[in-house]
Amino acid sequence: MLQLKNIYKWFNTGSNRTFILKDINLDIKQGEFVSIMGPSGSGKSTLLNVMGMLDEPNEGKYIFLDQDVLHMKEKQRSEIYKSHIGFVFQAYHLIDELTVYENIETPLIYQNIKSGERKGMVADMLDRFQIVGKKDLFPNQLSGGQQQLVGIARALIVKPKLILADEPTGNLNSKQGEEIMNIFKELNGEGVTIIQVTHSEKNAEYGSRIIHLLDGRIEKES
Amino acid sequence: MIKNYFKTAWRYIKKHKAYSLINILGLALGIASCLIIFLVVQYELGYDQFYKKSDRTYRVTLNQLDFNPSVSMGVVPALRTDFPELEDVSQVWYRKSALLEIHNEKYEEKGMMYADKYFPEIFDQHWLEGNPKTALTDPNSIVLTESIAHKYFGNKEAMGQFIKLENKYNLKITGVIKNVLGNTHLPFNMIVSFATVENDVKGMMSNFYAIADGSFAYIVTPKNYHISQMQSLMHGFIEKNWGKDIAKDAKLPLQPLTDIHFDQRYLNNTISYTTSRETYYALIAIAVLIIIIACINFINLATAQAIRRAKEVGVRKVLGSTRSQLIKQFLGETTFMVLIAMILGLLVTAFFLPLLSTWLSLKISIAQLLQSSVILVTVLVAISIIILAGLYPAFVQSAFRPIESLKSKPSLTFSGLTLRKSLVVIQFAICQVMIIGTLVVAYQIDFFENRDLGFDKEAVISFKIPDKSKTEVLRNELQNNPGVKQVSFSSGAPVISNNFTSFTSPESGIKKEDVTELKFIDEDYTKMFALKMLAGESVQRTETSDNDSVHNVVVNETMIHKLGIQDPQKAIGKYILLNGSWNATITGVVKDFQSESKHKKIRPCVLLYNKNAFFMVSARLQTSNMNQTIARIDKAWSSLFPQNVFSYEFLDDHIAAWYSQEQKEYTAFKLFALIAIIIGSMGLYGLITFAAAQRGKEVGIRKVLGASLADIVFLFSKEFVILIAIAFLIAAPLAYYIMYNWLQSFAYQINIGANIFVIAILSSFIIAAFTIGYQAIKAGIVNPINSLRSE
Numbered sequence A: 001m002l003q004l005k006n007i008y009k010w011f012n013t014g015s016n017r018t019f020i021l022k023d024i025n026l027d028i029k030q031g032e033f034v035s036i037m038g039p040s041g042s043g044k045s046t047l048l049n050v051m052g053m054l055d056e057p058n059e060g061k062y063i064f065l066d067q068d069v070l071h072m073k074e075k076q077r078s079e080i081y082k083s084h085i086g087f088v089f090q091a092y093h094l095i096d097e098l099t100v101y102e103n104i105e106t107p108l109i110y111q112n113i114k115s116g117e118r119k120g121m122v123a124d125m126l127d128r129f130q131i132v133g134k135k136d137l138f139p140n141q142l143s144g145g146q147q148q149l150v151g152i153a154r155a156l157i158v159k160p161k162l163i164l165a166d167e168p169t170g171n172l173n174s175k176q177g178e179e180i181m182n183i184f185k186e187l188n189g190e191g192v193t194i195i196q197v198t199h200s201e202k203n204a205e206y207g208s209r210i211i212h213l214l215d216g217r218i219e220k221e222s
Numbered sequence B: 001m002i003k004n005y006f007k008t009a010w011r012y013i014k015k016h017k018a019y020s021l022i023n024i025l026g027l028a029l030g031i032a033s034c035l036i037i038f039l040v041v042q043y044e045l046g047y048d049q050f051y052k053k054s055d056r057t058y059r060v061t062l063n064q065l066d067f068n069p070s071v072s073m074g075v076v077p078a079l080r081t082d083f084p085e086l087e088d089v090s091q092v093w094y095r096k097s098a099l100l101e102i103h104n105e106k107y108e109e110k111g112m113m114y115a116d117k118y119f120p121e122i123f124d125q126h127w128l129e130g131n132p133k134t135a136l137t138d139p140n141s142i143v144l145t146e147s148i149a150h151k152y153f154g155n156k157e158a159m160g161q162f163i164k165l166e167n168k169y170n171l172k173i174t175g176v177i178k179n180v181l182g183n184t185h186l187p188f189n190m191i192v193s194f195a196t197v198e199n200d201v202k203g204m205m206s207n208f209y210a211i212a213d214g215s216f217a218y219i220v221t222p223k224n225y226h227i228s229q230m231q232s233l234m235h236g237f238i239e240k241n242w243g244k245d246i247a248k249d250a251k252l253p254l255q256p257l258t259d260i261h262f263d264q265r266y267l268n269n270t271i272s273y274t275t276s277r278e279t280y281y282a283l284i285a286i287a288v289l290i291i292i293i294a295c296i297n298f299i300n301l302a303t304a305q306a307i308r309r310a311k312e313v314g315v316r317k318v319l320g321s322t323r324s325q326l327i328k329q330f331l332g333e334t335t336f337m338v339l340i341a342m343i344l345g346l347l348v349t350a351f352f353l354p355l356l357s358t359w360l361s362l363k364i365s366i367a368q369l370l371q372s373s374v375i376l377v378t379v380l381v382a383i384s385i386i387i388l389a390g391l392y393p394a395f396v397q398s399a400f401r402p403i404e405s406l407k408s409k410p411s412l413t414f415s416g417l418t419l420r421k422s423l424v425v426i427q428f429a430i431c432q433v434m435i436i437g438t439l440v441v442a443y444q445i446d447f448f449e450n451r452d453l454g455f456d457k458e459a460v461i462s463f464k465i466p467d468k469s470k471t472e473v474l475r476n477e478l479q480n481n482p483g484v485k486q487v488s489f490s491s492g493a494p495v496i497s498n499n500f501t502s503f504t505s506p507e508s509g510i511k512k513e514d515v516t517e518l519k520f521i522d523e524d525y526t527k528m529f530a531l532k533m534l535a536g537e538s539v540q541r542t543e544t545s546d547n548d549s550v551h552n553v554v555v556n557e558t559m560i561h562k563l564g565i566q567d568p569q570k571a572i573g574k575y576i577l578l579n580g581s582w583n584a585t586i587t588g589v590v591k592d593f594q595s596e597s598k599h600k601k602i603r604p605c606v607l608l609y610n611k612n613a614f615f616m617v618s619a620r621l622q623t624s625n626m627n628q629t630i631a632r633i634d635k636a637w638s639s640l641f642p643q644n645v646f647s648y649e650f651l652d653d654h655i656a657a658w659y660s661q662e663q664k665e666y667t668a669f670k671l672f673a674l675i676a677i678i679i680g681s682m683g684l685y686g687l688i689t690f691a692a693a694q695r696g697k698e699v700g701i702r703k704v705l706g707a708s709l710a711d712i713v714f715l716f717s718k719e720f721v722i723l724i725a726i727a728f729l730i731a732a733p734l735a736y737y738i739m740y741n742w743l744q745s746f747a748y749q750i751n752i753g754a755n756i757f758v759i760a761i762l763s764s765f766i767i768a769a770f771t772i773g774y775q776a777i778k779a780g781i782v783n784p785i786n787s788l789r790s791e
């Protein structure tokens, strides 16, 4: 599904060059469930953002679905993540001014899907995560766990092949976290590739593969 | 998608109420100002344009030493004979007021004129009753406007009823027309057929220089006619009809109907004022500036708040939105706000229009808001606002990269502080220019009405004396009235009823005829009006009459300067020849006084005693119980002249009426300067509120470190003090330049003093202090724990 080859990322601070990612090589196959772990500041989010094409490396090669994405125009790239990637954030990042229903619906609008069709798709999602009763509430009227469910529903509605989740359970208690992990597991069973960043050993165990980062390097894989 | 945008927009407005209120109210006020200015400009620039033949209609005027809108009544018949190709030629004699008798009651009514049967052909009216082709054909016919007909005949049929005019003519009502629109140079209420007075004015018809005030000649040229060609034939026309001598000095300029309102060479304030097109271009500029101020608020608040919306931008981008979709979304939100502002603006306009129409003495009705041109302007203004105010913030906000804005602690760098500061400077500068402009107009009007008049106008009323044989009886009556301080009989108070005559002074080398004002005054006149004698004596009571050819006269300073004399003492005993035949000896010199409006330079003036020409009474009243005094005068006057209706005028009001145009400009300036300041202050308030919220933590820390309330207020204000000072450096020279040019249109003007600029900058500081003060003090007195704990 995606390959990273000799990826470097650095920042220039004064005359010093601080490396955040150093020589990352990764090959992730369709259907894998990958967990990225590592201490704070080790570059996990940066790596995830590079994979999600929200950030660019300074050096290296990135192949996504057999396409060299680093040489693409911004527009083409956003076309790819629009249709293939769903993002889930630690801070949920729901749009405060939109209801649950509308938040889930938004990606479909950007994909120019007809309103009748949209209704059905959103209804399916609300059903699946059992939040039909909350569909007219605004994000600030929901608990953190419920907000994250909406965030996942929103990521899933475009039927992505890949889900990128940066500490999806970071703001949740362990019971809520477990629930989210089970949903991921279930999705993975349906064939969706999942890459998550996590601090929790327990959550990492849900994955089929764990990558440990240290100071921007892949320290080990298990 | 649009629905989604509007939904977010509406919720965003609801969530950020203060922010939205400032924007929407500011824009609504701006739009309302634009609409009102548009209506005013449309009204003023549209003077006389509603007449169907307006583009081919001209007024024949007289240019001899001066420009006079009135010409001899002999001009019209001569034009008819000599220019048979003209489509219409019409004779009008406009009388300011008329004495009417209806059902044995006497009334004085304004706006009466005599006009011939061709008049309705040129000035098409909406005829409710009567036939425009015949209504003015016969002598003793009168056509009334709807409101006059209603005033005197109520709901009864006015057609066929009779009205007695000037105790002389028995007129039959032969037509009723809709009220004449306000924006015409000839605002009349009644037309009496010219045939009614034709015989009485026969004498005047043959004499080129016998010009009755308000005697106008109008022509309509055929289509595709070259008016310049006709103009070049006018010299021959005068020569043929009135002889070589007159043709040498006099011209008959053909003045386009639609220029009359704007031709300030002809000052005929008595019927309708003239103005300059520039005034209205200035108003349009003000409308644009007000819109700019409102747009600046929008841009400043939007960019200041951009960071708040950065997260949403990031999320939407991650969810697949392109930048152009986001730009559309933000523009959609702006559009939504502007739409609300537009509706509000229309409501505000509709609500205040009647009030404003009175203030600015315009006849504009709410119905005019529904014209297609108004709707077009509203839409155009709205679109320009959307582009001006919405585009830049939309580009800034849509530019955020999701990676930056989605970090759990975003460290976004865009603040647009320099841009915001520059825009605030522009706002302050615009407001200061408006303040300075308003002050200059105010000072100039005060100067017009109250300064350097050269005579005392306080508490003086002026009224007619219809029968001169009763002069002494009336004088006694007035002198016995305890409310009357002083009385004088004359041809008119200094500012009332100006007569002119020719003069020469062979001994001083003035051989060619020149023009002087001529006033007939009694022996009390100079004392009563406190005219300052510079040399010699005032006039003495004599038994001289018009037929005498030797007179003792008092002249003004301008006259002796004309004669080449500087020292008033040296003028005593000099001779001048008045009106071709009167030998006048100068026995007194008086300091110049204002007898016409200050739009004109003071002219030479001759004052002499002639009791046969005392048409007017001037009386200075005690300032207490004025109403009682006037009622008593009215009673005495009415019993002496039972045939007439008493009407009087305060000199104050008469003088103020000369400057009604400037008064209107002043009112407009004041109003729109105030609106500009209000909108600007709202924006400033929004910015400072935002800054106070943003710097809450900084303030907290400073307070913990020992900063006092004054320190905190200073922290917030020092920046604005600098901005106001920069704005002033831009505004002061600009305003000086604009207002200096404005003043040049008057014959006499004030100097733009430093005090005006001091007031402008001080008021800016005060306005800013009030706007900023509240938030700054609020930020300063809050307990630092509160702002620090939240981090």
Ligand SMILES: Nc1ncnc2c1ncn2[C@@H]1O[C@H](COP(=O)(O)OP(=O)(O)OP(=O)(O)O)[C@@H](O)[C@H]1O
Pocket (backbone or CB within 6 Å): A011, A020, A038, A039, A040, A041, A042, A043, A044, A045, A046, A047
């Ligand atoms: N704009 C920037 N300039 C300089 N350094 C940066 C910038 N952005 C991130 N970094 C640095 O990059 C490193 C990696 O950051 P990253 O957010 O990827 O860490 P992380 O592993 O996700 O940490 P955490 O577990 O705390 O979320 C950090 O040391 C951070 O200080």
Ligand SMILES: [Mg+2]
Pocket (backbone or CB within 6 Å): A044, A045, A046, A166
């Ligand atoms: Mg991270």
